Amino acid sequence: MTSDIVPTPDERALHQRITEDLEAKIRSGAWPPGHRIPFEHELTAQYGCARATVNKAVSALAAAGLIERRRRAGSFVARPHIQSAVLEIPDIEAEVTRRGQAYGYVLLSKHVRPTDLGRPEEVALGANGALLEIACLHLADGRPLAAEHRLLNLSATPKAEAVDFSTLSPGAWLLRHVPWTEAEHRISAVNCEPAEARLLKIRPTQACLCVRRWTWRVGEGITFVRQLFPGDAYDLVARFTPGSAG
Amino acid sequence: MTSDIVPTPDERALHQRITEDLEAKIRSGAWPPGHRIPFEHELTAQYGCARATVNKAVSALAAAGLIERRRRAGSFVARPHIQSAVLEIPDIEAEVTRRGQAYGYVLLSKHVRPTDLGRPEEVALGANGALLEIACLHLADGRPLAAEHRLLNLSATPKAEAVDFSTLSPGAWLLRHVPWTEAEHRISAVNCEPAEARLLKIRPTQACLCVRRWTWRVGEGITFVRQLFPGDAYDLVARFTPGSAG
DNA sequence: CGGACAATTATGTCTAGACATAATCGACAT
DNA sequence: ATGTCGATTATGTCTAGACATAATTGTCCG
Structure with a gap:
């Protein structure tokens, strides 16, 4: 009817x-x-x-x-088919600000090195020239929120080599300067290493949420980033309204 | 031009x-x-x-x-705006089968109890009558893959009370019998409790990926589920093609 | 009973107009 | 310099058709 x-x-x-x-x-x-x-x-x-x-x-x-x-x-x-949801990928600075906390950033290390094709994440990126390797720390109200390890494909983004990342996080710089067309994220739970625990000021046994992201532009690798969040500090949130109600 | x-x-x-x-x-x-x-x-x-x-x-x-x-x-x-991605929410049985492994399921406990409004997850569900509480285990090739704790709002799905979940997982039954319109997921990393570690046959210190999902139908809570995956057993994958390339 | 075939029909796509709407831009006045 | 106002114009929406396409359905025949 x-x-x-x-x-x-x-x-x-x-x-x-x-x-x-x-x-x-x-x-x-x-x-x-x-x-x-x-x-x-x-x-x-x-x-x-x-x-x-x-x-x-x-x-x-x-x-x-x-x-x-x-x-x-x-x-x-339609009948229900895939189980998928829209996931909010953390732009850490925006998320911290949204929570009403003070955002802080610390550059830990930065250097150029050739691609190591023995590492799966670098193979997936598809880079084969020089990489800019950056380690940094994101803070919320002065407390460590995430440890970040990033690789930048310098043959795709040569301008990055001249950027001083001591006050600007690579993510923020990339967002503004380098367009991308595809990204893939892998989310897992890990036990962090002792050095990472010291950085994040957590117990070494504390479970951490590990977000790895690869970003490409028309097939060319732009960046790989691995962000480590103490498990009690961060929730990824995904909401879903299904295409079909069945 | x-x-x-x-x-x-x-x-x-x-x-x-x-x-x-x-x-x-x-x-x-x-x-x-x-x-x-x-x-x-x-x-x-x-x-x-x-x-x-x-x-x-x-x-x-x-x-x-x-x-x-x-x-x-x-x-x-357009300029880039939100950072979001399509997340594949694990339908565990389908994922295990896709990997070419044998799927197994074990019902651990099942009972009816009233809603405990002292628990945030039950408040979020919006139930206020009887709940069906289920604990179960998902196996891949006979090895524990995920521990599941589920609450079913019996006033929304009264038929569930008569279902014998000893061979059919509540997720599979729900997928086929109860339509839903909204869902929310929260993903975090946790240190599991000793009982959970024994269930999953992992070391108690092993980090675990914790997926919590609430499902509603036109505002009425259907189910809440908490799934615990050993961190080394599961990756959530999210892919994204941005609405704008900038 | 079963298979091949043709009629039917709902969707897919497109046309060549029309009027509505909103925002830009320029002209003009203050 | 600044503000107002109207002309202009690109998009937003819609019409009343048309033909193409594909798949169901019924029919006919073996």
Whole structure:
């Protein structure tokens, strides 16, 4: 039964209202997965508009993964598929500031060295020339929040060699100066090494959250970074609204 | 200069080809952030099509966050904004199977108890009636991969009380029987407790990845789950293609 | 009963217009 | 120099068609 779709009074665009009406039916469960939604010509009649308008609305839901469209058959509420969520990747300075804490940064070391193809993370980066290797520490209210170890592919970002990273973190500099097109993160839990524990001022047995990130630009490796957070200092948060409610 | 947009020979839909042509310009860096892309009437002339077709192509890029559109001013390559990524949330059984390992499941305990409003995770769930509390273990090739502690809101999913979870994991049952609309994940690193270490057959000092997930359906709490992975057994992977290349 | 085939039909895409809307820009006045 | 206001213009939305495409469905035949 589709006769209970009633356009709600609204000043937004009609196609958007149609999208929202349909989405409400799906998310509320009134239309379960597999349910066939009204044909475009039916919606055209219900809303008193052209088919192009209805098509735009339904296509938006299809693009969002809420419905599947099949020629000749119709459009159906999609079943759940992948389990994925949008993860907030920590821009540490922004996160610290958001928490209302004072952000601090300490450069620990910085030097240029050739790529070591024996290390998997450098192979994954795809660099084969000189790397700028940086170690630094991020502080929140003066207390260590994260230890960072970073590699910068100097053949992709030659300007980085001239930058003094003593007050500006490499992440902040990169964000502003080097565009990128792809990134991959790997998140794991690790027991830190004694030297890292001293840096972070934690017990050596304290579990740490380890975020490793590779960044590329059109296939060329830009940077690899490994950030170590004391497990009790940081939560990664991911929120998800599924493409389909099933 | 926009004269170098040349439609590539292709049998796909024209609007899609236009989208891809423009996206290539942006991702390659040929059009840097802030660059004004050709007006719709220019693209209309270049591709020899109606404005609606060009509009669909450009609107798709705007929806993806690659460009910003301003009335009267034009459309511009967007600057980077949020740092977010698509995180693959582990459906443990699927992940184990994907790795080519044998999946195993052990139910450890299961009982009904009232909601304890003294616990933050239960408050966040928003339940206030009876909960089904389940502890179980996920195995890969017979070895413990994850310890799971789950709460099911029985007022939202009364059918769960009659389910025998001795061979079917609550996650698998829920995925098939209970639709949900929102989820939140928190990921952290923890030192597990001795009992958990024995369950997972790891040293008590071994860092563990802790994934906590709350699931709601139209505002009503469905389930809370806490999964503990030995840090060396699991990597969460997140990949990201930014909405804008800058 | 089962397979091949053709009719049907819903979606996919597109056109050539139209009017609405908002923001920029320039002209003008203060 | 600054502020107001109207003309201009690019995008936002929509119409009423059209043809293409693919897949279901029924029909017919072996």
